[in-house]
Amino acid sequence: MNRRNGALAPVLLALLLAACAxxxxxxxxxxxxxxxxxxxxxxxxxxxxxxxxxxxxxxxxxxxxxxxxxxxxxxxxxxxxxxxxxxxxxxxxxxxxxxxxxxxxxxxxxxxAKDVRTTLHNLHARRVHRVREIEHRMLIARGEWLSREIPARKELKRITSFGLLDRLRLAELDYERRKVAEKLLAAGTDAMRTGELDDARQCLTLSQTLNDAPPVRTALERLARLRQEQQRLEEVAQQRNREQDLRRRKARLHDQVQEAIADGEWRKAQASLRKLMKLDPDNRELTSLKKALDEAVAVRIRQLLDKGNALYRQGRIREAKTAWEAVLALDPEQQQAQANVKRA
CATH class of the missing domain: 1.20.58 (Methane Monooxygenase Hydroxylase; Chain G, domain 1)
Known part of the structure; x- marks a missing residue:
């Protein structure tokens, strides 16, 4: 034995030296x-x-x-x-x-490679999630099948002779019914905990169909309260969104009014202000703004009428007509401007 080890030693030494190299x-x-x-x-x-x-x-x-x-x-x-x-x-x-x-x-x-490691981690998470989805779908399918199969077999038992194997099979299905109902109750409870109330309703309703036990009824009562609370929160969120949208629309119209006034586009300012007052009829500031705007428009109309009359007296008929038409752009019902345009 020692002689064999002695013979192997040079070989092992050579391999070790090669590895070191x-x-x-x-x-x-x-x-x-x-x-x-x-x-x-x-x-x-x-x-x-x-x-x-x-x-x-x-x-x-x-x-x-x-x-x-x-x-x-x-x-x-x-x-x-x-x-x-x-x-x-x-x-x-x-x-x-x-x-x-x-x-x-x-x-x-x-x-x-950090990106690869992260991707592998995410792949595992997605796979676990996908497996749970498939298993959940299989559980629902099994529960729905049992909810139809067992009543059909019991009906068959009432109208025809049932042998020992048939009774054993029915007992097996009845045992499975209770087990599947328990799994559906657990799945529905988990779904409630994660806020998936529609999924919870499907699981708990099917669990009750298979086995109308007190824990299922308690879970369904809790689910009803959660759905009511969810509906209340959704209504609050919708109301908040409507209010935010209304504020945005009012702010946009208010900006349009100010821009039109700054540009001297009085007719446009009046139109935007009317829309704004429909959205916010109780705003006293808008009432004051309308009064000031109407006064400014009246002043502008008076200026344009006087300008048109002066141009008309100078024989500058076309320019006078342009001034009077500008009056009608501000107030289409302005009778003096209508008469002047017709005369021109």
Whole structure:
């Protein structure tokens, strides 16, 4: 036995020396360029970046190695983006396991890829959520089937002979009915806790159909209170939205009135003010503003009439008519302006 160990010793020593020769470039602080290129060729970006992590500042090729490290980081990012796209495509096709395999393989090549790690975590979360959705749908389907199957079998039992196997099957279904009702009660309770009241109603109603037990009735009463509270909150939110919308509309019309007044567009200002007063009829400030605006319009009409009359006396008929038409733009019912335009 000792002679065999003695014979194996040189072989083991040679293998150990060879391994050390391979490891030495990565532990000496001076990564070998050839080794890094091999790692990059194999998409082993994590190992390549690890080899380039500690570059001696006094190394003759330090600048070259730092440039290489920058390049490897960019290549690693490109590799991760490519693999992320492949994983996303696999997930969209429904190949969840393939998507996970791609992401895990990517992390094996580059453990520092944070985006890949985050995507893998999110993939797990989505898969768990999807599994729960499917299991929930299966539970609902099973409950609905039992709610139809058991009454049908009981009806069949009343109108025909039932053998031992038939009675055993009915007993099995009756046992399953109670178990499914319990699961539906638990699912409905969870749905209430998370605020999914429609889902809770479906589960609890079906649970009551299968087994009208006191815990189910209690849960349904609680659900009714929650739905009432939810409806109240929705109505409050809707009222708040209506009030906010009304405030925005009033503010917009108020700005339009002020802009029209500033631009001397009196007719437009009056029209916007009338709309604003319909939205806010009890606003005394608007009443005062209307009075001031009407007075300003009356002054402007008087100015235009006088201007038109003066131009008419000077024989500048066309200009006079333009002034009187401006009066009618402010007040289409202004009789003097109507008569003057007709005369011109």
């Amino acid at each position: 391979q490891v030495a470039p990565w532990t000496s602080g001076r990564p070998a360029h050839e080794g890094i290129e091999r790692l990059i060729a194999d998409d082993r970006y994590g190992d390549a970046l690890a080899a380039l992590r500690n570059i001696p500042p006094d190394a003759p090729d330090a600048a070259e190695l730092r440039a290489k490290r920058l390049q490897v980081r960019a290549q690693a990012a490109r590799y991760a983006a490519r693999r992320l796209a492949a994983a996303g495509k696999a997930e969209q096709a429904g190949n969840w396991h393939q998507a996970e395999k791609i992401l895990r393989d990517t992390l094996d090549h580059d453990p520092g």
